[in-house]
Amino acid sequence: MKSKKSSGISKVAIAIVLASTSGFTAAQAVTVNEPAGINLGGTSFFDALGKYTPGLIYQQYFQIQHFDSINGDNGNPIPVFKNPSITAIVSLNQFIYVSPYHVLGGVAGVMAIVPITDLNASFAPGSPVALKANRGMGVGDITWGPFLAFPPVIRGGRPVFAQRVEFDVVSPSGSYDTSKDINPSSGFWSINPYWAITVLPTPKTEMSLRVNYLHNFSNTQPASSAPLPAGTTTQAGDAAWANFTASYEILPKLNFGLNGYYFKQFSDDTVDGVIQKGSETESISMGPGATYMFNRDNIGFLNVYLPVLKKNTTSGFNVILRYIHAF
Structure with missing residues (x-):
């Protein structure tokens, strides 16, 4: 299934600049975010399979994220953040158009995701x-882009392999307050090409993988609750990540399995062109999931993600409910 999801809250790489004499006499949090519109965990079972005839597809995602830790580059909680509680409730609306045109053997189409996000954050006194x-509640960044969906390879009368390529753009179109550290919008442009594949080794077994690349452009108006010098510019480092799933049909039309993702930032963030050493984000989350096919045009998904490894990012749980309707 086409499965493209944008996160309602940035997976933040946080650089803490502390001026200290005895204890903390001053503290400034400069937040350099990976974009809020990237798919961390939204990929689910049968990812590369989808509709190959012209028409529209609508997907509705309902997501709850709760983070109770902000970790540093060693994977441990940063002590200056006392009992953080960051919650995002997200409604994602995805619109997909499958065209009648074929390019390089694939079916061409376009898609757009419009997120609606409710954010809240608190820390201990x-x-x-x-x-x-x-x-x-506010609108998040719109993600949009063209794709090529290649019809599945058929063996023995059933699909055994499918793939899709897409080139997504994350537009800084959402709600953004430069006096706040956490926003529905990231405040900068990003590009996110990916390749998705699904393999079906047996009639009841599937495995899916989506490999992503991320390039972020500069943010000329970085958000911070602490005053920043005029003209401050930040840029989140480039990254790559993989979403993966494996499932088995335990009952007719019902698959149960494992879902997860591994995110790795491979270049450091910069602030005013200065490299922030040790700012690279690394994140692994995994959990159980299930999908139920009501009929060929209506499918439901449930995916749960729990933290395994979190460096320079928030840590907590993520639950995603998704419904697909093909017209």
Whole structure:
């Protein structure tokens, strides 16, 4: 199934600049975000399979994310953040158009995702550093792009392999308050090409993989609850990641399995062109999932993600409910 999801809250790489004499006398949090519109965990079972005839597809995602830790580059909680609680409730609306045109053997189409996000953040009283959220409901960054979906390879009368390529753009079109550290929008442009494959070794078994690349452009108006010098510019480092699933049909039309993702930032963030050493994000989350096919045009998914490894990012759980309807 086409499965493209944008996250309602940035997976943040946080550079803490501390001026200290005895204890913390001053603290400034400069937040350099990976974009809020990337697919971390939205990929689910049968990812590369989809509709190959002209028409429209609508997908609705409902997502709850709760983070209770902000980890540093060693994977441990950063002590200046005392008892953080960051919650995002997200409604994602994805619109897909499958065209009648074929290019290089694949079916051409376009898609767009419009997220609606409700953010909240709190820290314990007396926390040396407390990030501020752009609270309440707001529109997130719109993700859009063209794709080529290649019809599945058929063996023995059933599909055994399918693939899709897509070139997504994350537009800084959402709600963004430069006086807040956490926003529905990232405030900068990003590009995110990917390749998705699904393999079906047996009639009841599937495995899917989506390999992503991410390039981020500069943010000329970085958000921070602490005053920043005029003209401050930040840029999140480039990254790559893979979403993966494996499932088995335990009952007719019902698959149960494992879903996860591994995200690795391979270049450091920069602030005013200065490399922030040790700012690379690394993240692994995994959990159980299930999908049920009501009929060929209506499918439901449930995916749960729990933290395994979190470096320079928030840590917590993520639950995604998804519904697909093909017209």
